Amino acid sequence: MKPLHDSAAPAARPASAGGNPEAPGAARDDGFAIQCEVLRISVQPIGPILAVQYLLNCGIAALFAWQFSLPLSLAWLGLITLVTVMRAFVPQRLPEPFTPDSLRRAQRVHVLRTGIWELAHGAAGVLLFDPSRIELQLLLGVIVMGMTLSAAFSVSFYTPATQLAITLLLAPIIVMGIWLGPPMMIAVAVIGAGLTAMMWKLVAERSRQLEENIGLRLNERTLREQALAGLRASEQAQAERLRFFSAANHDLRQPVMAIGLQAEVLRQQLREGADTMAVQHTVGSLARAQQALEGLTNQLLEIGRIEAAADPLRPAAVALAPLLHELARQAGERRVLVRCPSDAVAWSDAVSLRRVLANLVDNAVKFTPAGRVLLAVRARRREGEGEGGAAWRVEVRDSGIGIAPEAHERVFGDFEQIGNVERNLQRGHGLGLAIVRRLATQLGIEVVLRSAPGRGSVFAFELAAAPADAAPLAPAALKPPPEAAPALRPGLAVLVVEDNAVVADSLQSLLRQWGAQPRVYGSAAEALALADLQALDLALCDIRLPGALDGIALATRLQQLKPALAISLVSADIDEATQRLANERGWHALRKPVQPAELHALLRRAQQAPTR
Numbered sequence: 001m002k003p004l005h006d007s008a009a010p011a012a013r014p015a016s017a018g019g020n021p022e023a024p025g026a027a028r029d030d031g032f033a034i035q036c037e038v039l040r041i042s043v044q045p046i047g048p049i050l051a052v053q054y055l056l057n058c059g060i061a062a063l064f065a066w067q068f069s070l071p072l073s074l075a076w077l078g079l080i081t082l083v084t085v086m087r088a089f090v091p092q093r094l095p096e097p098f099t100p101d102s103l104r105r106a107q108r109v110h111v112l113r114t115g116i117w118e119l120a121h122g123a124a125g126v127l128l129f130d131p132s133r134i135e136l137q138l139l140l141g142v143i144v145m146g147m148t149l150s151a152a153f154s155v156s157f158y159t160p161a162t163q164l165a166i167t168l169l170l171a172p173i174i175v176m177g178i179w180l181g182p183p184m185m186i187a188v189a190v191i192g193a194g195l196t197a198m199m200w201k202l203v204a205e206r207s208r209q210l211e212e213n214i215g216l217r218l219n220e221r222t223l224r225e226q227a228l229a230g231l232r233a234s235e236q237a238q239a240e241r242l243r244f245f246s247a248a249n250h251d252l253r254q255p256v257m258a259i260g261l262q263a264e265v266l267r268q269q270l271r272e273g274a275d276t277m278a279v280q281h282t283v284g285s286l287a288r289a290q291q292a293l294e295g296l297t298n299q300l301l302e303i304g305r306i307e308a309a310a311d312p313l314r315p316a317a318v319a320l321a322p323l324l325h326e327l328a329r330q331a332g333e334r335r336v337l338v339r340c341p342s343d344a345v346a347w348s349d350a351v352s353l354r355r356v357l358a359n360l361v362d363n364a365v366k367f368t369p370a371g372r373v374l375l376a377v378r379a380r381r382r383e384g385e386g387e388g389g390a391a392w393r394v395e396v397r398d399s400g401i402g403i404a405p406e407a408h409e410r411v412f413g414d415f416e417q418i419g420n421v422e423r424n425l426q427r428g429h430g431l432g433l434a435i436v437r438r439l440a441t442q443l444g445i446e447v448v449l450r451s452a453p454g455r456g457s458v459f460a461f462e463l464a465a466a467p468a469d470a471a472p473l474a475p476a477a478l479k480p481p482p483e484a485a486p487a488l489r490p491g492l493a494v495l496v497v498e499d500n501a502v503v504a505d506s507l508q509s510l511l512r513q514w515g516a517q518p519r520v521y522g523s524a525a526e527a528l529a530l531a532d533l534q535a536l537d538l539a540l541c542d543i544r545l546p547g548a549l550d551g552i553a554l555a556t557r558l559q560q561l562k563p564a565l566a567i568s569l570v571s572a573d574i575d576e577a578t579q580r581l582a583n584e585r586g587w588h589a590l591r592k593p594v595q596p597a598e599l600h601a602l603l604r605r606a607q608q609a610p611t612r
Contacts, residue, residue, distance in 0.1 A: 030215055036098045037214045038207075039106055042156040043092045049154055054084050057121075060143055064128045068136060076127045079120040087117060111161045118155060118165035121147055125173030131180045141188045144173045145195060152199050152206075159207040166199045258289035294593055313349040313442060317466035320344040320392060323354060324375045327361050331373070335365060340377040345472045346392050346463035348443060353463070356439045356447075359432040360396040360459050368400035368456070380462060390465035397458050403451040411449070412437040488600075489607045492516040495539040497527045497554060498570070499546055503592075507540070510596065516603065524549035524557075533562050538606035540590075543571035543578070552578075555587060566606035570594060 057080045065073035092109060095102040125144055130136040148169045155165045170192050177189030266282045268274075321340040328336035346353070357375075364373040374397040381389050403411055412433045440447045440461065451457035466472065494511055498504040499522045511518040519536070521527040525547050539558050543551035555567045568588035569578065582589040588602055 030218070032098075032100065032103070033218055034211045034214050035107075036103060037218070038157050038211065039103070039110060040094060042110060042158045042161065043094060045088070045091055046154065047088065050084055050088050053150070053154075054080065060124070060128075064136070064140075068128060068130045068133075072127045076124050079123055083117045083120040087113070107158065107160075110156065110158060111164060114156050114158075114161040115164050115168055118151060118168045121151075122169040122172045125171075125176055129173070129176045129180070134182055134184060137177065137181055137185045138188060141173055141177065141185070141192065144169060145192065148195065148199060152203055157207065157210055159204055162203045162207070163200050166196060166203065170196045255289040255293035259286060259293070262286045262289060313352060315347055315349055317345050317470035317472040318348050318350045318353060319472040320346055320377050320394070320463075323350075323357065324377070327354075327357055328375060330358075331361055331365050335368075336361060336373045336375060338375045340375065341379070344377045344379075344392050345466040345470070346394075347466040347470070348463050352439050352443055356436050356443070356461075357394070357396070359436045360447075363432045364396050364398035364400065364457070364459075368398040371399035371456075373398045379465075391462045392465055393460060393462050395458055395460040397456065399456040402453045402455045403449065403457055404453050405451075408449045408451065412447075488514050488516060488603055490515045492538070492603060492607055493536045494518045494603070494606075495527060495531055495533075495536050495541075495558075496520045497522075497524060497540065497545065497551065498542045499523065499544075500542075503542075510599070511603075514600065514603070523547045524551070524554035527554065528557065533558065533565070536562070536565055538566045538568070538603060540568050540570050543569055543573060552581070555585075559585065559587075566602075568602055 058077065061073040061077040061080075064076075092106070092113060094106055098106075122144070124140065128136075128140055130140075148166055151165045151169055152162060156162045174189045174192045174196075177185040177192070181189065262282055262285045266279065266286065269279050269282060321338070321342055321344055324338045324340050328338050361373065361375070374395075376395045376397060378393050380391040380393045436447060436459075445461045445463065447459055447461045449457065449459055492515070494516050496504060496507050496511070496518050498507065498520065501522075504520050504522070508518045508520050519527075519531050521530065523546050524541075528549075539555070541551040541555045541558075545551055545554065549557070551569055551571065555569060558565055558567060566588070567586075568590055569582055570590045570592065571578075572592040574589050574591045579589050581587075588605075590598060590602065
């Protein structure tokens with residue numbers, strides 16, 4: 001199956017030190033961070049140690065000046081003084097931040113500086129070597145080996161630098177001992193060569209352990225940073241949820257309050273015998289408040305379904321021209337124009353794409369009090385994608401109030417509206433673009449906004465073109481214009497199984513108003529025990545019912561007892577699986593809140609169904 005929008009997939013980012021250690025990118029990043037930390041530790045100033053080492057070197061030079069040669073001892077001490085000044089007062093400066101190239105250069109400079117430092121110390125093996133006195137040779141060998149042990153733990157933590165330092169310390173005395181020394185000194189030189197090999201291995205092992213410890217510390221720091229970032233994200237999400245529910249609570253209470261007030265007005269009017277026109281006005285206000293409440297509820301439910309990924313995406317070829325013309329007709333008033341090539345076929349999920357476009361069109365119409373809205377589509381070619389780079393750019397243009405640049409990101413937030421600070425419910429609730437943002441994320445598209453105050457807005461996104469051999473989906477059949485509903489047959493028997501007393505009472509009242517005969521029960525067991533099933537024409541079964549049998553089980557049982565009975569499931573939880581089950585079994589499905597027109601149409605079909 002072709003992906004919805006390959007080019008919109010987020011680019012891969014390097015893993016952090018705390019990432020998956022099995023990923024090659026994570027391993028490279030970990031190694032780089034560890035090497036940077038090793039080098040930082042190695043070049044840190046060690047003033048007290050340098051001072052102690054220099055004093056010891058002065059003592060060694062004084063000893064050999066007394067026992068061997070003053071000029072050679074002073075020459076060696078001069079070298080030591082020079083490199084000590086270099087290391088103490090001319091420290092190596094590291095680049096910040098490190099890059100792979102700058103790290104390699106810094107490592108080479110560190111190795112060179114360490115080599116110079118230890119070569120000066122190792123020169124004692126040549127300058128202070130007395131060929132005529134075996135005891136001074138042995139003393140010098142012991143001193144140099146002591147320097148080697150000190151260097152292994154203090155000169156550097158970078159393995160190549162430390163190994164070079166050990167070699168340059170011991171090599172001169174080993175060469176002089178083998179070349180000019182007596183047999184005993186030759187043996188000491190051989191021991192020195194073995195010590196060199198052992199120290200190389202010891203340094204490598206110590207460096208490995210150090211790198212492991214640094215890696216653990218870096219991982220711990222990364223995990224701590226990730227935990228803090230997660231905590232901050234959680235706090236931000238909690239604040240966003242609080243703001244979301246506060247705004248939802250505010251907007252939900254307004255139509256609820258309006259319904260309550262208008263109901264009281266209607267009650268007073270009926271008691272006082274108000275004229276028909278006043279009563280109709282009150283009923284119209286009730287209907288508008290109910291529509292506002294239902295619209296907000298549907299949007300909140302839609303956001304919940306999107307975030308729960310309750311509706312899986314089914315990419316397919318979607319013909320854009322029929323879809324856009326249908327949305328334009330639904331907008332009405334001839335305010336929405338369409339400019340789309342007839343061969344524009346995109347690869348996307350038809351349902352989600354329709355919801356994105358419907359919300360954008362609705363938003364454009366609401367905030368364009370005068371003028372028109374244009375739905376435009378044109379072909380595009382994505383760079384670097386070859387023959388598969390064909391795309392369609394879809395734009396929703398309006399000449400409305402416009403949006404200031406600083407608010408472009410904010411308008412996609414929940415309950416965000418520009419130019420509606422008074423929260424006029426006739427202009428929506430500020431959830432349309434929030435739904436667009438969530439759906440666009442699922443589809444892998446990016447909705448771009450271009451707008452300025454007083455100059456209208458353009459919402460645009462790109463869709464991958466469908467493959468040439470993909471057959472586009474047939475456009476959905478348009479609903480016929482509403483006609484006057486024919487009267488129902490008097491005495492139509494309707495079984496209502498609903499455990500919510502308010503809903504059951506409302507259904508019963510409406511059915512009686514239409515001339516039907518409702519039989520209302522609160523549970524499946526009660527309905528099966530008391531209802532005259534053979535006399536029924538239609539059964540309305542709420543899915544969530546108390547007791548052992550739910551609405552689906554009840555509908556199955558009713559179908560077994562009377563196969564010709566028209567059955568409809570009624571619930572706010574009707575999902576794709578429930579709808580598919582109803583279709584397979586020949587049932588209907590009404591989603592709460594049930595619209596009177598839908599219920600009336602269902603009753604008409606039930607009375608027209610042939611009896612068996």
